[in-house]
Every structure is written in C-alpha cells, then in structure tokens.
Amino acid sequence: MIHLPNDDTSCGWYDALPDTAVNPPLAGEESADYVVLGAGFAGLAMARRLAELSPYSRILLIDAQRIGQGASGRNSGFVIDLPHKFALEHPDPAHKQKLLSLNRLAIKQLSKLVSKYNIHCQWSAVGKFQGAVGPRGEAYLDHFEHLMKDLGEPYLHVGAEKLSKVLGTRYYSRAIFTPGGYLMQPAALVRGLAQSLPDNVEILENSPIRGISKENGYWRLQGDNGVVKTPDLLLGTSIFTREFGYLKNRLLPVMTFASWTRPLSDEEMQRYGGQLNWGLTPADHAGTTLRMTADRRILVRNSYKHVPKYGASVTDAMRKRIREDHRQVFLARYPALADVPFTHTWGGVYAISRNFTNFFGQLDDRVYASACDNGVGAAWGTISGTLLADFVMGESSPALKDIRQVTGMPSLNPPEPFLGMGVKSRIHLAKWQSRSEL
Ligand SMILES: Cc1cc2nc3c(=O)[nH]c(=O)nc-3n(C[C@H](O)[C@H](O)[C@H](O)COP(=O)(O)OP(=O)(O)OC[C@H]3O[C@@H](n4cnc5c(N)ncnc54)[C@H](O)[C@@H]3O)c2cc1C
Numbered sequence: 307m308i309h310l311p312n313d314d315t316s317c318g319w320y321d322a323l324p325d326t327a328v329n330p331p332l333a334g335e336e337s338a339d340y341v342v343l344g345a346g347f348a349g350l351a352m353a354r355r356l357a358e359l360s361p362y363s364r365i366l367l368i369d370a371q372r373i374g375q376g377a378s379g380r381n382s383g384f385v386i387d388l389p390h391k392f393a394l395e396h397p398d399p400a401h402k403q404k405l406l407s408l409n410r411l412a413i414k415q416l417s418k419l420v421s422k423y424n425i426h427c428q429w430s431a432v433g434k435f436q437g438a439v440g441p442r443g444e445a446y447l448d449h450f451e452h453l454m455k456d457l458g459e460p461y462l463h464v465g466a467e468k469l470s471k472v473l474g475t476r477y478y479s480r481a482i483f484t485p486g487g488y489l490m491q492p493a494a495l496v497r498g499l500a501q502s503l504p505d506n507v508e509i510l511e512n513s514p515i516r517g518i519s520k521e522n523g524y525w526r527l528q529g530d531n532g533v534v535k536t537p538d539l540l541l542g543t544s545i546f547t548r549e550f551g552y553l554k555n556r557l558l559p560v561m562t563f564a565s566w567t568r569p570l571s572d573e574e575m576q577r578y579g580g581q582l583n584w585g586l587t588p589a590d591h592a593g594t595t596l597r598m599t600a601d602r603r604i605l606v607r608n609s610y611k612h613v614p615k616y617g618a619s620v621t622d623a624m625r626k627r628i629r630e631d632h633r634q635v636f637l638a639r640y641p642a643l644a645d646v647p648f649t650h651t652w653g654g655v656y657a658i659s660r661n662f663t664n665f666f667g668q669l670d671d672r673v674y675a676s677a678c679d680n681g682v683g684a685a686w687g688t689i690s691g692t693l694l695a696d697f698v699m700g701e702s703s704p705a706l707k708d709i710r711q712v713t714g715m716p717s718l719n720p721p722e723p724f725l726g727m728g729v730k731s732r733i734h735l736a737k738w739q740s741r742s743e744l
Contacts, residue, residue: 308549310514311370311655312617314625317380318566318603318650319493320372326497332368332513332529339363340698341527341536343515346378347683348676349542350499351415351691356540357504359699365507366534368527370514373500377544377654379493381684382564382595382607384434384585385413387486390682391591392662394453402457404708411705412689413488416495425498427491428583428600434487435464435586437478439593443743446589447482460485473596474580475639481586489585489597492684518550518673525673538698541675542691544683545616545657552669556716557657557678558729559616563625564607565632565651566599570643575602577642592740594635604640606632608744610736612729614722616655625651635744656681659716666690666713667697674698678716 339360342353345367353367369376388394389405396402420429438444454461462483470476500509517528524535541547545559570578583600588608595607609628613619629651637644657678659665664686665677674697676690693709696702719725737744 308516309546309615309618311376311546312615313371313375313380313654314617314652316650317375317493317652317654318564318605319383319491320374320379321650322491323374323493323497328372329509329511332510332532332534334532336366336532336534338366338534338536340365340538340540341525341534342367342540342542343527344376344542344544344546345369345373345500345509346376346496346542346544347687348544348691349540350496350503351688352540352542352676352695353507354499354503355692355695356699357507359695359701361504361506363506366510366536367503367507368510368513368515368534370512372511373509374493374496377656378683378687379496380564380652380654381492382585382597382605383428383490383492384587385416385488385490385684386434386682387413387685388457388459388484390680392680399456401712404712406457406459408689408705408709408712409685410486412685413486415692416688417488419499419502420495423498423502425495425502427494427498428489429495430489430583430600432489432583432585433483433485434489435469435472435481435483435584436589437469437481437586437596438589439478439743442740443589443593444479447480450482450589454482454484470580472581472584473586474578474598477639478586487585489583490684491599520671537672539673540694540698541669541673541677542687543675544677544679545655547675547677552673552675553665553677553716555719555721556659558659558719559613559655560658560681561611561613561616561620561653561655562607562681563609563628563632563651563653564605565629565636565648566603566605567643567646568649569602570604570646574643574646578640588743590740590743592736593743596639604636604643606635608632608635610733612726612733613655614726617653620653625653628653656683660719661717663714663716664690664712665716666694666709
C-alpha cells in the first residue's frame with residue numbers, strides 16, 4: 307500500500323489556465339523503451355532529452371494527476387539561478403559555481419523552449435528581491451551580501467523608499483536585488499512544456515502507479531487499470547520516490563502554502579501604487595515570499611508542515627488557519643486593499659534532506675532518479691532531469707560531470723516518532739524566531 311500524491315484542487319495557477327483535453331490514462335498492457343514516472347520539471351526534462359537522444363524509442367511519461375497539478379505547477383514561480391539557502395553556505399566555492407552554472411543552463415534551456423514553442427507563462431527576466439522587514443532580516447541580508455561578494459555575483463541594495471515604489475508597500479526596511487532569476491506562471495509553463503514534447507513521448511495522465519516489480523528483465527509498473535513494462539525506468543517522482551522503497555529514510559516530506567488575490571482592478575492598482583511583475587523572497591528563510599504577478603494578482607507564500615502522508619496529512623482546519631495567517635500577512639502589507647479577497651489557497655509537497663544534498667543517478671538495476679531538490683526544483687528539476695537522460699544514454703559532458711560532483715546521498719533520518727517530533731519542533735522554532743519577518 308503506497309501513499310499517492312494527494313494535492314488539493316485549489317491551486318490558483320492551475321485554476322487560472324483554460325481547460326485542456328486530458329491525455330489518456332494507463333489502460334491494459336503497455337510496453338515502452340523508457341518510462342518516465344512523474345511529469346514535473348524533472349520528469350518533463352527527462353522525457354524531452356530521452357526523446358531527443360533516441361527519436362525512435364517509445365517513451366511513456368506517466369503522472370498520477372493532471373499535468374500541472376503537482377508541485378511543479380503550484381510553486382511560487384521563481385526560477386532561481388543562485389545556489390539556494392543552505393547550498394549557498396557550502397564551504398567549497400567551486401561547488402557553488404557549479405550549482406550556479408547548472409541553474410543557468412536550466413534557465414537558458416527553459417528560455418529557449420518558451421520562445422521556440424511560444425509558451426504563454428509570463429516568463430520574465432526580472433530578477434528577484436530578497437527583502438528584510440526588520441533587524442533580524444537585515445542581519446540575514448548582510449550575510450547574503452557577503453556570500454554574493456564571495457561568489458562574485460552582481461547585486462544591488464534597494465532602500466525602503468525605492469522598494470516601496472516597486473512593491474506598493476512600506477512593510478520592508480530594505481532589500482538586495484539579484485538580476486539572474488526569472489519569474490513565470492508555473493502551471494502554464496509545465497503545461498506548455500508537456501504540450502511541446504517530441505512526438506515519441508506519450509503522456510498518460512490520471513495514472514497513479516501503485517507498485518513496481520522486476521520480471522524477466524523488465525520493470526513492471528502496476529496502475530489501477532493497466533500495467534506497463536519497460537527495461538528502463540526514470541523516476542521524476544520527487545518525495546514520492548520513497549514510496550517505491552528508494553531513498554526510504556532519507557527524504558523529508560515538507561509542505562508549504564500560498565494564497566493569492568484575484569487580478570486587481572484599475573482602481574485597486576491605483577490604491578496599490580506599486581509595479582507589476584516582481585518577486586520577493588524573504589531574507590529570513592522562514593519569512594514570507596511575495597509576488598505581484600504580470601496579471602495583477604498578489605501572492606503570499608509561507609508556513610511549512612511536515613507531511614508524512616503528503617496532502618492527506620493536512621486537515622481542513624489547518625488549511626483554514628493557514629489562509630487566515632496569509633490574510634494577516636497580506637493586510638500588514640496592503641491595508642489599503644483590505645476589500646480585495648483571496649480567491650485561492652493551496653499547498654504543495656516537496657522533498658528536503660537533512661544534509662541538503664540532492665540525489666542524482668542510479669537507484670537500482672536500470673532505475674534512475676533525480677530526487678530531493680530541497681524546495682527549489684524549477685531550475686534544478688529541469689537541468690537534473692536533462693542530465694539524467696544523458697547519464698542513462700551514456701552521454702558525457704562537462705555539465706554531467708559537474709552534477710555528479712555536486713550531488714550525493716541525502717543523509718539518513720532518525721526513526722519515527724523522533725523524526726516527526728524533531729522536524730515539527732524545528733519548524734515551530736523557526737516560525738517563532740522569524741515572527742518579526744513574517
Ligand atoms: C508552494 C510552493 C512554492 C514553491 N516555490 C518554488 C519556487 O518559487 N521556485 C522553485 O524552484 N521551487 C519552488 N518550490 C519547489 C518546487 O515546486 C519543487 O521543488 C519542484 O516542483 C520539484 O519538481 P519535480 O519535478 O522534481 O517534482 P514534482 O513537481 O513533485 O513532480 C513529481 C510528480 O510525480 C507524480 N507522482 C508521484 N508519485 C506518483 C505515482 N505513484 N504514480 C504516478 N505519478 C506519481 C506527481 O503527481 C508529480 O506530478 C515550491 C514548492 C511549493 C509547494
């Protein structure tokens with residue numbers, strides 16, 4: 307009995323998309339040269355690259371949900387070039403430069419695809435603000451500046467006055483702007499990437515795989531109404547990889563949540579007084595991510611939960627409390643928009659590891675995975691998925707060499723109930739310590 311993805315149906319990004327025809331589910335007996343399981347950024351990139359390298363192979367890309375309903379379609383839409391959070395603290399400068407160049411390769415690849423296939427996903431090279439509310443956040447900003455200097459990366463100080471003209475709020479005391487990040491509409495990008503896959507990739511949606519086994523040299527994937535056989539299995543299943551028995555006690559399932567408004571009217575835009583299409587991440591990691599989208603919606607994201615059963619771990623009462631917390635965060639920034647309601651609140655699950663290490667490579671006989679992106683999977687999923695396909699096909703490149711050097715084995719977790727208690731208390735402590743930055 308495995309736990310399947312169990313995402314809520316209230317993701318604003320997905321709801322904002324027009325309806326599209328559903329791809330068929332897995333039915334009957336199928337066989338394929340390659341199966342890619344999971345159609346987030348990682349799985350999409352694996353399937354595309356396999357198809358490029360092996361244009362006459364039959365490649366099945368299978369997802370339990372509709373394309374765009376998983377974490378890749380429900381995140382905050384930052385495609386980040388810089389190594390993130392703990393990766394930025396890595397003692398080896400060469401390690402960080404490799405992460406930076408891998409992320410930039412991903413951005414280049416996505417930019418090319420967005421332009422080639424005319425994917426309407428608000429893809430914008432607008433950089434990103436890292437914002438502080440008070441002294442605690444400012445101390446983090448100072449540290450961040452020091453890390454940027456070490457990396458030799460460009461950045462700008464943005465004072466309160468200038469920042470308020472962009473953000474339409476005086477809530478932040480200052481920020482650091484870095485120019486290399488992109489913003490996008492994640493569900494639209496994921497859908498566009500899926501729709502532009504080469505012809506030899508077939509997508510099966512609404513097709514949960516409940517178990518895998520090896521029979522006569524083939525992997526057999528068991529679905530609800532069908533089964534598929536393949537010699538080579540690539541897992542783009544992120545945290546759910548552990549459900550198949552791999553990386554079992556090494557990945558931590560974490561959920562974070564977002565809410566957004568409807569698009570602001572012209573009159574509300576006047577009251578808002580800021581600019582369109584920017585993104586701010588918190589200087590203190592446990593703070594709030596804030597975005598004004600290109601289509602005039604204000605989005606807030608914060609709160610973390612340890613979710614051993616993924617979406618099923620979250621009750622309606624928890625969701626209600628999170629939405630109320632988001633509302634307080636919104637009102638503190640935009641009191642003049644108190645009459646603008648939230649239309650959506652949603653959550654999404656991703657994997658972190660205690661040593662903040664990403665897994666990339668082979669898990670079993672002809673089973674491969676890129677898993678555990680530690681919460682920044684748009685760029686990382688894209689490049690790791692691409693390079694995993696290269697790895698499977700025996701290609702070689704400097705980028706493949708780099709990714710093998712910067713990835714490794716996520717560390718083992720303590721057993722339950724100690725793990726759950728430990729993660730819960732760390733999340734609570736971080737929230738309490740960062741309350742002034744929320
Ligand atoms: C609210 C939120 C905000 C975030 N903000 C950002 C951000 O701004 N920038 C950023 O880079 N990252 C962000 N992240 C993290 C990012 O979304 C993830 O790191 C990224 O989506 C991981 O991509 P992936 O392809 O590896 O996995 P996923 O997107 O999780 O894809 C895995 C897929 O596997 C499928 N699957 C799993 N099990 C099965 C099964 N048994 N059978 C069939 N299919 C299965 C799932 O349905 C899913 O579609 C955020 C996450 C959340 C939740």
